[in-house]
Amino acid sequence: MSKHIPEEHLEIREMSIDDLAAVFHLGEELFTSEYSSSMYRTWDEYEITTLFNSDSELCIVAELDGVIVGFALGTTVEKQNSSWKYGYLVWIGIRSGLQKLGVGHKLFNEIKQRMVEQGVRMIIIDTDADNEAGIGFFKKQGFDNIQKHVYMTLNLSRARQKRKKG
Numbered sequence: 461m462s463k464h465i466p467e468e469h470l471e472i473r474e475m476s477i478d479d480l481a482a483v484f485h486l487g488e489e490l491f492t493s494e495y496s497s498s499m500y501r502t503w504d505e506y507e508i509t510t511l512f513n514s515d516s517e518l519c520i521v522a523e524l525d526g527v528i529v530g531f532a533l534g535t536t537v538e539k540q541n542s543s544w545k546y547g548y549l550v551w552i553g554i555r556s557g558l559q560k561l562g563v564g565h566k567l568f569n570e571i572k573q574r575m576v577e578q579g580v581r582m583i584i585i586d587t588d589a590d591n592e593a594g595i596g597f598f599k600k601q602g603f604d605n606i607q608k609h610v611y612m613t614l615n616l617s618r619a620r621q622k623r624k625k626g
C-alpha cells in the first residue's frame with residue numbers, strides 16, 4: 461500500500477494573498493527550464509497573480525504543518541459554439557521529497573469538486589510529452605484521450621542573418 465501524509469497534518473484550502481510568495485517560490489523550484497525546455501509554458505509571477513485575480517476559488521494550496529507544500533491553479537474556459545464549460549488545470553505541483561504521498565491527489569480532488577460546482581463538464585490539462593510522472597499522475601486521476609500537440613519555433617535572429625547574407 462502506498463504511503464500517505466496523516467490527514468491531521470495536511471490542510472487543503474483556498475490560496476490567500478499571504479500564500480502568493482510561497483507558491484511562487486515553490487513553483488520556481490518545480491518548473492525550471494529543465495522541467496520544460498520550451499517557452500510554451502513558463503512559470504512566472506503573472507501565472508499566479510493572473511489566476512488569483514480571475515479564479516481565486518480555483519487556486520488551492522496544500523499546507524503541511526503550516527508550510528505550503530503544494531498547489532493547484534486552474535481556470536474555466538467557455539468555447540464559442542459549445543454549451544460545455546471546460547475546466548483547465550493550469551499548474552499542479554508538490555514539493556519534491558513530498559511527492560507520491562497522496563498530496564497531488566487531494567489537491568486534484570478539491571479543484572475538481574470546485575470545478576464541478578462551477579458547472580464544468582470536462583477538465584483539460586497539458587504537459588510536456590516527456591513528463592512521465594505528470595502523465596502517470598493524470599492517468600491515475602482518470603484523464604485519457606491523450607492528444608499530441610506540435611510545438612514549433614521560428615528563430616527570427618537566424619532568419620535576419622540569412623537575409624543579411626543574401
Ligand SMILES: CC(C)(COP(=O)(O)OP(=O)(O)OC[C@H]1O[C@@H](n2cnc3c(N)ncnc32)[C@H](O)[C@@H]1OP(=O)(O)O)[C@@H](O)C(=O)NCCC(=O)NCCS
Binds near residue numbers: 490558561562586601
Ligand atoms: C505530478 C505531481 C503533481 C503528482 O503529485 P503527487 O502528490 O506526487 O501525486 P500522488 O501521490 O497524489 O499520486 C497519485 C497517483 O499518481 C500516480 N503518480 C504519482 N507520481 C507518479 C510518478 N512519478 N510516476 C508515475 N505515476 C505517478 C500514481 O499512480 C499515484 O497513485 P499511487 O500512489 O496509488 O501509486 C508531482 O509529481 C509534481 O509536482 N510533479 C512536478 C510538477 C508537474 O509535473 N506538474 C504537472 C504538470 S503542471
